[in-house]
Amino acid sequence: MSTTYGTFPGSRPRRLRTTPAMRRMVAEHRLHPADLILPAFVREGISQPVPISAMPGVVQHTRDTLRKAAAEALEAGVAGIMLFGVPEDAKKDALGTAGTDPDGILQVAIRDVKAEVGDELVIMSDLCLDEYTDHGHCGVLDEQGRVDNDATLERYAEMAQVQADAGVHVVGPSGMMDGQVGVIRDALDQTGHEDVSVLAYTAKYASAFYGPFREAVGSSLKGDRKTYQQDPANARESLRELELDLAEGADMVMVKPALPYLDVLQRVADAVDVPVAAYQISGEYAMIEAAAANGWIERDRAILEALTGIKRAGANMILTYWATEVAQGLKQGL
Numbered sequence: 001m002s003t004t005y006g007t008f009p010g011s012r013p014r015r016l017r018t019t020p021a022m023r024r025m026v027a028e029h030r031l032h033p034a035d036l037i038l039p040a041f042v043r044e045g046i047s048q049p050v051p052i053s054a055m056p057g058v059v060q061h062t063r064d065t066l067r068k069a070a071a072e073a074l075e076a077g078v079a080g081i082m083l084f085g086v087p088e089d090a091k092k093d094a095l096g097t098a099g100t101d102p103d104g105i106l107q108v109a110i111r112d113v114k115a116e117v118g119d120e121l122v123i124m125s126d127l128c129l130d131e132y133t134d135h136g137h138c139g140v141l142d143e144q145g146r147v148d149n150d151a152t153l154e155r156y157a158e159m160a161q162v163q164a165d166a167g168v169h170v171v172g173p174s175g176m177m178d179g180q181v182g183v184i185r186d187a188l189d190q191t192g193h194e195d196v197s198v199l200a201y202t203a204k205y206a207s208a209f210y211g212p213f214r215e216a217v218g219s220s221l222k223g224d225r226k227t228y229q230q231d232p233a234n235a236r237e238s239l240r241e242l243e244l245d246l247a248e249g250a251d252m253v254m255v256k257p258a259l260p261y262l263d264v265l266q267r268v269a270d271a272v273d274v275p276v277a278a279y280q281i282s283g284e285y286a287m288i289e290a291a292a293a294n295g296w297i298e299r300d301r302a303i304l305e306a307l308t309g310i311k312r313a314g315a316n317m318i319l320t321y322w323a324t325e326v327a328q329g330l331k332q333g334l
């Protein structure tokens, strides 16, 4: 005698959840080491890595430990590394000139990593002025202290050239200036860097979850970035940013942060035929680490669940500070 339940008696989705092997077989999405990109900080003038207190397990690297981290990421099967330079405080100025100095920390680090991993790992660089300006904004300021869009574009064009000269494969403009992708594409093409691609930070929101990153890059910012980064209340606006970035020649697009913006990520992924990245940012990292340290959540499961959710929403590539650890785990059949 069989009992029937509900309207469709034969339909029992739980049959597909009975064993780990069954669940594995029917999984719609799986993480792979090659989905992952490791963001890494390199700081000028230090002889030991400096821990970032709000990001337990993440450090500001020395040039030497950065090379090791890149080699380790490659060994684990990670796809790429996104480099952020942290100059000495004395080198910060209003125009962020350390960002366009061929011997500036980021350019030096790009050359170091290139010497270490060659073309085996995709080398990416943050193309933004905030790490180099004494006021901490992503662009240069006008007389009234506002971020001057077009004057900033000129600085970005120069940054693109010096980063490409140093050997980067991909530049990641993260400053949210209008027209940045087009200007950078032109600068690259005019300086013989047609093969360097642009990963556009297409939908980048003015987020409180960047908090720990400010410590990571020793940012001097007072105030916020709400006049250039997007308002968390807006989703449709991201499609407008997307249209512009693609028209200006973006090779890949990104949504950032990831977890609070999965709807935006899905809309963007549905709308394009270029690769889509999502950035699981510093605050997303800190939340899980902090809750896990308190014994409030299971760390490893939470990390995998967050990353799987980001992939399910449509990301082809995920920037995550856990990239190497997760890739190592995946290799061991996690």
Ligand code: PBG
Pocket: 126, 128, 129, 130, 131, 138, 174, 175, 209, 210, 211, 212, 213, 225, 280, 281, 282, 283
């Ligand atoms: C700007 C930049 C930021 C991050 C990456 N690039 C900070 C910001 O926009 O305020 C944040 C990354 C993170 O929080 O992990 N150069």
